[in-house]
Amino acid sequence: MDRRNFFKIVSTVSAGVATSSCGKKSDALIPLLVPDHEIVPGEEHWSPSVCSGCGAGCGVIVRVMEGQRTIERNGEKFREQIACVKKIEGNPLDPVSGGRLCARGQAALQSLYNPDRVRGPMRRMAARGNAGFAEISWDDAIASVAEKLGKARASDPKKILFLTASQVSARTLSIQRFVESLGAPPPLTCSASGLETERRAADSVFGWKGLPRYDLGEARYALGVGADFLGGWASPVYYARQFGRFRQGRPGIRGKLVQCESRMSLTASSADEWLPLRPGSEPHLLIALARLLLNEKLSRNAEELPPDVEEAMLSANLADLISTTGIEEKRLRRVARELAESEAPLVISGASVLHTNSLQAVIAAHYLNVMLGNVGKAGGMFPPIPAPADGPQSANIPLALKGADILLLDSENPVYAFSLGSAVTEALTHMEMIVSFGPFIDDTAAYADLILPDHHLLESRAAVVPAVSPKRSVAVSKQFIRPLYNTRAIEQTLGDTAHKMNIAFEPVTPEAFVKPFLPAGENWDDVVRQGGLWLDAELGSSALKPVDAKLAWSDPVFEGAPEQYPLLFQPYLSLQYHDGRGANLPWMQELPDPTSSSMWNLPLELDPQTAARLEVTTGDSVRVESAHGSLEASAYVHPAALPGVVSLAIGEGHTHFGRYASGRGVNPLSILAPVWDISGTGLALGATRVRIRRLDRKGEELIQFSPRDREQGPWGYR
Numbered sequence: 001m002d003r004r005n006f007f008k009i010v011s012t013v014s015a016g017v018a019t020s021s022c023g024k025k026s027d028a029l030i031p032l033l034v035p036d037h038e039i040v041p042g043e044e045h046w047s048p049s050v051c052s053g054c055g056a057g058c059g060v061i062v063r064v065m066e067g068q069r070t071i072e073r074n075g076e077k078f079r080e081q082i083a084c085v086k087k088i089e090g091n092p093l094d095p096v097s098g099g100r101l102c103a104r105g106q107a108a109l110q111s112l113y114n115p116d117r118v119r120g121p122m123r124r125m126a127a128r129g130n131a132g133f134a135e136i137s138w139d140d141a142i143a144s145v146a147e148k149l150g151k152a153r154a155s156d157p158k159k160i161l162f163l164t165a166s167q168v169s170a171r172t173l174s175i176q177r178f179v180e181s182l183g184a185p186p187p188l189t190c191s192a193s194g195l196e197t198e199r200r201a202a203d204s205v206f207g208w209k210g211l212p213r214y215d216l217g218e219a220r221y222a223l224g225v226g227a228d229f230l231g232g233w234a235s236p237v238y239y240a241r242q243f244g245r246f247r248q249g250r251p252g253i254r255g256k257l258v259q260c261e262s263r264m265s266l267t268a269s270s271a272d273e274w275l276p277l278r279p280g281s282e283p284h285l286l287i288a289l290a291r292l293l294l295n296e297k298l299s300r301n302a303e304e305l306p307p308d309v310e311e312a313m314l315s316a317n318l319a320d321l322i323s324t325t326g327i328e329e330k331r332l333r334r335v336a337r338e339l340a341e342s343e344a345p346l347v348i349s350g351a352s353v354l355h356t357n358s359l360q361a362v363i364a365a366h367y368l369n370v371m372l373g374n375v376g377k378a379g380g381m382f383p384p385i386p387a388p389a390d391g392p393q394s395a396n397i398p399l400a401l402k403g404a405d406i407l408l409l410d411s412e413n414p415v416y417a418f419s420l421g422s423a424v425t426e427a428l429t430h431m432e433m434i435v436s437f438g439p440f441i442d443d444t445a446a447y448a449d450l451i452l453p454d455h456h457l458l459e460s461r462a463a464v465v466p467a468v469s470p471k472r473s474v475a476v477s478k479q480f481i482r483p484l485y486n487t488r489a490i491e492q493t494l495g496d497t498a499h500k501m502n503i504a505f506e507p508v509t510p511e512a513f514v515k516p517f518l519p520a521g522e523n524w525d526d527v528v529r530q531g532g533l534w535l536d537a538e539l540g541s542s543a544l545k546p547v548d549a550k551l552a553w554s555d556p557v558f559e560g561a562p563e564q565y566p567l568l569f570q571p572y573l574s575l576q577y578h579d580g581r582g583a584n585l586p587w588m589q590e591l592p593d594p595t596s597s598s599m600w601n602l603p604l605e606l607d608p609q610t611a612a613r614l615e616v617t618t619g620d621s622v623r624v625e626s627a628h629g630s631l632e633a634s635a636y637v638h639p640a641a642l643p644g645v646v647s648l649a650i651g652e653g654h655t656h657f658g659r660y661a662s663g664r665g666v667n668p669l670s671i672l673a674p675v676w677d678i679s680g681t682g683l684a685l686g687a688t689r690v691r692i693r694r695l696d697r698k699g700e701e702l703i704q705f706s707p708r709d710r711e712q713g714p715w716g717y718r
C-alpha cells in the first residue's frame, strides 16, 4: 500500500466515525442476539502505533472499533461511547515491518486486555518478593518516591540505578534526562536480547554506533553464523521479509543460505544447508574461512583489510581452527569457495546464544565481509542509520545492583534474567527503595516497594528508533484509546516526581524527538497519521572502512568439571517468549513450537544418542543439574540436536508474572554459572555444563500439537 492510499483509508474511516449517529436499529437489535458486554456496534478505524514485543520497533496499525452502547446504572439508561482494539497488523508504510508482524506482535492485544495488568498505583504490604500489594493514591505514591529519591540524591546519587530497555526512543531519552537531573549514572539494560555484543563489534571494527543492517534481500549467498535471524535475533520481521525476497522475491534468482549454529534454530531449519557447529566455535569457523580465502587468493578486497588483521589470520593454525568447529574440512573449503564466487555474498553473525568469545566471532565476521567486498553494497552489510542518541547499555547487572540503594525498573526483570544463586535477590532485599513502572507484576516487580504502572503502549504516545532499518526511521504512535485503568505515562510520573522534588526536568515528547529530523514540507501531523518518519539516508564512504584492527580468538569457557557435568547447556530465545516477556500471553503459550510442536511449556531438547544412553524418551521428566542449581523439565528427543548439547527455551519458570506464566515451567537461566563474556557486560548463556538423569515420576505433562515428528534427516552431522 502506498502513502496516498493509506491516507485515503484512514481519512475515509475517520469520516465514518465522525458521522455515525446513535439511535440506529442495530443498537437496539444487536444486544438481543449478543451479550451486551461483547458487542461493539459502530465503525472501525485503523490507527498507527509501534510494537513493544521486542526491541525491533516494528510499525503497526491497530484496528479499533468505536461505537456507543446503552448501559443501565441505578435504573437509568445511558449511552456510553466505547472503543475496543480488535486486531493489530504491520504498518504497510513502515520499512521495518512492511505490513507484516510476528506472532508476538499480533499478541500485543492480549497484553492490553490482560486480566493481570496493574490497575493503579500500589504499595508493598508483604515481605519483598511476595508480591503483596495494596492500592494507594497517585499523590501518596509520588510523595513517597520523591522523598526517598531526594534523600538518595543528597547522600549519594550514584547509588540510584535505573533499568530500562536498550531501545533509543523518546521514552529512554526522558529516562536518561531524569537520571541526569538526579546526578545518577546513565540507565542500564539487562535483557538477554540486548544485542550488546553486536553493537560492540560494529563499534570496534567500523566505529559504528548501533546495529549493522544486513541487506539479505539483495544477497545471492548468505552465511549465517550464530544469529537466529528468523527466530528471536535483532529484528525478526524485517529479516523474515528480507529472507522472503532472498528466496523468492526476485524472478529467476534464488539465494542460498548456509546456517552455522549449534542448535537447529528456526533459521537453521529454513536454510539450504545447516553446519552444526560445536558451541562457542564461531570465531574459529569465521577465521578459518577468512584464512581459506587468503590461502586460495579468493579475497576480492584484501587491500581494505588492516595489515594486523591479515597477519593475525595468516598466523592462525588452520587445522586447529577447523577441528575446533567440528565441521568437515572439505565442507568448509566448499563454503569458502562458494562465498568467494558468489556475485553478492554476505555473512550475518550474531550471538543468539552468548558465549564468552562471541564478541570475537562477530568482529571476525565483519572482517570477512570486508574481504568479500560487500560493505555498503547492495546485498551486503550496511552501517546503522545514526540515531539521535545512544540507547542504554548492558553491564554486569548483579554487580550494579549490589552497589545500588534505589532501583527504578522500567519493565526490566533482573531476578528472572540473573538467577545466579541469590546475588540478585539478596541485593534487592537490602535496597532502600524499589519502584516498578511496569504494567505487570513480574519476578522483580514482586520485590518493589511501589508500583506506579505505566499505560500500555497502545494507550500511549511514543517515538521509537527501530533496531535496524533501511531508512532513517522513527516509528510513532499517538494515543488513540483512553487508558483502561488508573495508569500514567512514565514520562508524566517522572515529571510529577521531579516537580515534587523541585528539580528541573522536562520529558522528551515524541514530537520533540522527531522534530530535528523533519524535512521541509513534512509536519508532525503527517508523521502521526502515517505512523512514522522515514527518510533516505546517505552513506559516507569513510564509514565503510575498518577503523581498527582487533582480531583475536579464544576457546569458549565452559564452567563445570566435564567428568561430572558432561553435557553443554544452551538456553535460547524462543519465538514465543523471547527473553521471557511473552510468557504471560495465552496466545504465545498456545503457539506450537516449530521444533517440538509443544505448547504451554517448552521441553528440553536432547540428541538421540544421549537420550539412548540415559534411557530417556520424549515426554519423560528429567532433572538437569549444573554446579549452580537444578531444574526439572520434560524431554524432547530432537533428531537434529548435537550430541552432547542440550537446549531449553528462555521464557517459562516465572515466580510471578500473572496467571498464565506464574509457576509454569522452569527458567533455564536459573542454573547458569556466573560466567561473563570477554567484554564483561553479558552473562555467557552458553557457558554452563550440566548432567541429566531421568526421573521415575512424571512431572509437568509435555503437550504437543502434533506428537509425530516431521520427516527426519539428513541433518548434516551424521
Ligand code: SF4
Binding pocket: 051, 052, 053, 054, 055, 056, 057, 058, 101, 102, 103, 104, 105, 106, 235, 236, 237, 238
Ligand atoms: S519483531 Fe518485535 S517489534 Fe516486530 S512485531 Fe515482532 S515482537 Fe513486535
